Amino acid sequence: MRHILSRLAIGLAALPLCAVAATAQTGTLTVELNKFEPGETSGCRAFFLFRNKTGNSFEGFEMSLAILDQGGIIDQLLTIDAAPLPVARTTLKLFEIPQIGCDDISEVLLHDVGSCQPQNSDQIDCFPLLTLVSRTSAGLVK
Template sequence: MKLAVSILAAAALSAAALFPAFASATEAAPPANADKGLALELNRVAPGSAGCLLTFVIRNDTGRAIDAARYEVVLFNKAGLVEQLTTLDFGALAPAKTVVRQFDLPGVSCPNLSRLLVNGPAGCTGGDDNRTAAPLCTAPLHLSSRTDIAVIQ
């Protein structure tokens, strides 16, 4: 059994050495649906005038305009307890456009935060025909964070 594993490992290393462009291309390939939905990044966390200032970068890759996007979020402290439940209104999101939104959360201590849970949409409207809003509200969220605070759903 160990010999078979060794042979497989040697074959994999040989293939990677012979075809480095293929190996790096497959590792760097984005997920098939990466261009659909909304990309939401927690970009910066800093003390604000009222509490903790959260800066988000959001990109609308749904292919449709979103007139108003609101999401319910839960902030957890380092002890794992809910610090605050709130709704963040990201406003209008044009298709294929990246925007920055900031939220100053009163009474929240930035150093005490550990994670942010996006519970889900709290309401949104899209285009002239609000029947299209429901799919836009539930568009896949691609979450990321450039801070020490994890962003999850």
Template sequence: MPRSLTSLLAVTTIALLALPAQAQEDASDKLTIELNSVEAQDGNCRMSFVVLNGFDSDLKSAVFEAVLFDKAGAVDRMTLFDFGSLPATRTRVRQFVVPQLACDSLGQVLFNGAQTCETDTEASTAQDVCGKALNLRSRIDVEVIG
């Protein structure tokens, strides 16, 4: 194998091995909520979220007001998503069944704010965790914003 190709392979391998560590570092000091999938269930829509509490302290309770928009951009409904307790530096999956919602009509989810956010630390930190440090994303074609 030519030397330049060997060097390129070595650099590429090192860069790829660093990706998981970098992704983990990027999640620190953030509350990451990812819309992972939606699935139709008997006229309802089951939404699956992957949540990572990247902080050093547990969240005792995290409840968010969410606004669901259809693909045309019209508000379909407002609801509360209760993510429950979220342990520090751990990933959890939370599922919510939204009644009488066709998953294929869902265009966007807006996290409108935290209804409840309780941490093991002081109240100002709770607002930082569930507000400023909220990192929203989607793995599917439904946009998630906040």
């Protein structure tokens, strides 16, 4: 009987961790490329909105983006760190895209999420949670 109670106690202790992982896998995290404007010195400044409706805050969220020129050729790879992303909030982040004009960008490809870590939890695969939107002339795709 004691052995069964021990297993039950261990199982119940693990439930909060399972709940965090399950909650992180529900809802959506919308990444919106909201606008471009010329950078202060050169290049292009990108305004991103992150709408976190996953039920969890993220202490780690890093994206690797491929910036494609008007010919569809990859101009550069850019890694951006958007953390933290609080739960049930929309967060604005600005990123500089160096050495390319805003009008010269045809598409932004999200080719990898290097870090997606809910607060107080292990890394997860965020791709199923992501919805991508662009309000610019350039597409935002995965």
